[in-house]
Amino acid sequence: AQTVTQSQPEMSVQEAETVTLSCTYDTSESDYYLFWYKQPPSRQMILVIRQEAYKQQNATENRFSVNFQKAAKSFSLKISDSQLGDAAMYFCAYRASWGKLQFGAGTQVVVTP
């Protein structure tokens, strides 16, 4: 069974600073997808960024980037130039090419002015 671990229940960052959220996963598959979802207080889950396992290049979406280390089964999210609107719960998720999404427990990001 695949598991996704987010070891940081909460992370605090000042506006304009950078924060990195960690995520590790366990799998025996070689082909899979990884995702970071954001859930703000409105509760609407929003896809932030995705990474295909076969791609060596790390995905980037504006201020959000990932560090994908396939051998280490690590998938961290970096938020640069943090903004108040980045405050939310962030979930790491894994999906095998044929399978279901498996979520981590989430990391609460607090942004301070």
Added chain:
Amino acid sequence: DVKVTQSSRYLVKRTGEKVFLECVQDMDHENMFWYRQDPGLGLRLIYFSYDVKMKEKGDIPEGYSVSREKKERFSLILESASTNQTSMYLCASSSPSMGYNEQFFGPGTRLTVL
């Protein structure tokens, strides 16, 4: 944009009541999902459906059932609600023919069972 709607944002029910949570998506997605979200546990899959009238158990199906009579609608049913089913319930939909088969979520229903 894909829109997934859920019938209620907040719901309060009594123990033993039959509870229906409704989810509707407007993008003709084949796949629909029901998750339960609890603090410290993330999202856990209850049931999913790959097509009309088809359903598959997820990781925590006990105490729940589902119905998918139309492609756009996926209902979660609590036959006899219990206090341990107090939680946030999220619906999602996806299509294998779209991009990465990514899931689009509804706004969630916070259910309290008294």
